[in-house]
Amino acid sequence: MICVAVDLGTTNIKAAAYTESLQRVALVQKGVVYRRTENQVEFDAEDYFETVFDMICGVAKAAIPAEKKERLHIVLTGQAESFVLLDRHMASLGNAVSWMDMRAGAECISIREHFPEQSGFEITGEPAPSPAWPAAKLLWFRRNTPELFAKIRYVLLVKDYVQYRLTGALAGEVSTRGFTYFFDINKKTYWSEMLQFCGISESKLPPLVPCGTVLGEIRPSLCRRIPRCIGAVVNTGVLDHFAGAAGMGITGPGIAGESAGTVLSLTAFVKKPDYHLPTSYHLGLIPDRYMLFSCCDNGGICYDWFKANFIPDMGFAEIEQRLKLRKVEQDLLFFPYIAGTNAPDFEVAGAGIFCGFDFRHDRIDFARAVMESTGFLLRRNIQAIRERGDRLERLISSGGGAASPFWCQLKADICGITIEVPEETEMVCRGAAMVGLVAEGIFPSLERASESGPLKTVPYHPESREQYEKKYSEFERLLTYYKEIKRREGETG
Template identity: 30%
Template sequence: MELLIGLDIGTTALKVACFDKKGTLLAVSTQEYDLITPQTNYVEEEPEVYWKAFLDGINDLKSQYPISKTDKIALAMSAQGETLLFLDKAGKSLRNAIVWMDNRAEEEARELEGKFGNDTCYKVTGQVSFEPCWPASKILWVKKNEPQIFQKTDKFLLIEDYFIYRLTGKFATEPSLVCSSTYWDIINRKYWQEMLDYLEIREEQLAPVVESGNVIGKILPEVTEELGLGEDITICTGALDQAAGAIGAGNIREGMFSETIGAALAVCVPVSRPVFDPAGKMPLFCFPLEGMYMIHTFTNGGMTQRWFRDKFCNVEMMAEEMGCGNAYDMISKQVEKVPAGCDGLVMLPHLSGSMAPDSNAKAKGVYFGFTLQHTKAHFMRAIYESLGYILKRNIDSLANMGIYVKEIRSLGGGSKSKIWNQIKADINQVTLETVKSVEAASLGAAILAGKATGIFDSIENAVDSMVEVKDRTEPCPENKEVYEAGYQMYQKLFKDLTECFELTR
């Protein structure tokens, strides 16, 4: 039997999903892990934690669905961007992975900006400015602060590159993932030599770039033994998680817009040619379909919700442990009882800096306007609304580029909440749709694997036959005014607190 496996390597969890060639979800496993945050702006993970989560996920998958050793399997990944690993000549990790959320390299980002300028950064890489979270900044930080690690590093790999290497023994990356490295030339589609020279690294230390949806090779025999699977497993290039999610949500044509609320809130808008924002705020990425690009931004999303749950919702979490339901569902039911606009409470959800169109690595989380009448449910709803305001900031910025959003495709954990979908539709006053596959990123990766191995003749045909709309949420016109006021306050708070952010560490 032909099976497709989509591996979604997220910030705080790894998902392994198995599909048949019709797109039917046969089994899925989620393995959570905790990040290492030794101090402010530092976010790391042990590479073996990712690998163990993958092994555990495959074992869980096999317990749900009888995968035979004779089954023919194609596997591709949906991967978080910017997370960087450092391997020696023997292929062993020299230190913890530096996760995409890590903002320690502030000084290095300023140094790169001084050397090249943000205008050049945008024109060459598609990224609107040099930021601490980009891999180029991280490499420069390691070079200056951990010179022994830098000198011993034979390969600088992103998380998908690392898994491809562990699975096949070969090195490869793909364009949608490497775009935000700020050492990749998005127009000429090659590594940016001037940047490599400045960092004092060689192109040979980076993974060769292979287009998404292409075969890399067969899985290593020792890995199949470790997984307990057969040897007929083909590893293929996948895509950046949000690009894979867009494919899995059916967002593959111009005029569409998808948003994901997982650990990050991310938006993805496919375009048929490179489109640069005249205001210099909206990043440009490669899209996994040949010849296409995407406007793509992200900032903290589900991490803010998870932070609130973990810190303030012990009762709900205990109830979940006792089998009384999902903690997030319990929180959503409380949120439903709070009126639109949160009775004047507004939040900035930037617990680890903010990204485009309001890039500020020093931005912090803020609650503003709470009084004696506000409850825990108000504070949670304020998180939901704040992320709706970020979506509106992106949609407004797209309109300034001549790109107009007529509908939103919503995916990720946030799309499971009906009240959150209603809030996003109301704030933006556009129809919001969810799709039947709750594992859109994994499905997108699986589609890329199917295209690579010839199961599908095109990504477009696979999407048209496999992606179905589940629900439509229409906006409530009566909430337009209160949300417009909340949106204006959100923007004013961010602008007025910029000086305060600069005073923080």
């Protein structure tokens, strides 16, 4: 049996093949193409699925010797908030809508006005609504495209959609529901009052199932197209950040997983939510525990944006080599909330701001300010976790940003915490494969699966924290000033 882990990512889709001993034997990936118009970000759902299936075929061919045939266990992981609207014929009603789409700012305000944030927090596990989430966007469709809205038969998150296309089964895996703002994490059901407000009946949503549910066999017509395959089942898997935590072996206190990818996030296991602190809570892989999840929609996406638009002629390595020769510019700051703000600083809309620059500064200095801003976001989220009373002594970091030694050291210095980077880079796919191998009975638990192949890591210890203390204080001052401006704007309309 070969376990194929598919990461339905925002920037890239990845598929990796693993043996029953958790050895990775193949990996393929491909970028996602978006259609952007003003504050709307969409992608073609059909193209997305075809890319996923082609990658499953490619990784199976690469992993299975030509003279053999194998059964596949396909496990899905990936993003949550992006969704597809289907009509009664199960055809998509236009493009899929990305979580990066910010069209629903006004609708998010309406939700805040109708539902007190604290009560919403205690129901959904989310400290505040966000225009990134389906609840606000569905309300936008209801208000702005009533004819299309009337045709909706199903609302499927992107992982639900891929599951359906592979198997014909409708299922809503619970770890992704918390990112909709219409899921009750305590009752483990959809939040009916929010659905009613958005105009969507529960019958238009997929039935809820636990993480790691085996949905059944892949459609025969698809199975015949996969090279060297004698049968395949599809597993709902789990949210990408939680799969990454499993892949890193994070199941106990004192340690958290950092995702240093398109978005910045922290993941840790906790016994119960604490609704006094602005971090989000979700159902996850261990039945008697919650997943504490602090996520900023801004992270690597800010650096990718900056590089693409201002330093397209340099590679990442060259930029970092030049940065090593520069001192820390205390005056130059970047306020990184381009895609809105999330934990622990929830606002309806954000902004990108450079400040403190003069004629001395060039684009390399600006690149450093963007990279530093990710460290500041990480530090704010570490502080929020510690304010719960939870120990947090070290981080294990994965994702594209973790491949940069310069960036890892910079974050360790800013946060004053040891950051460990596994030599194995694909933690999300590894964790998803572990979920599949447990479902197959090859391992009795995720802990045992993790113990079967302990990770080798490269540590980054804090070395020069003092040079960032003043700069971080300035970042906090700017954030406080910005929040006050947003508050006054809200009062004056």
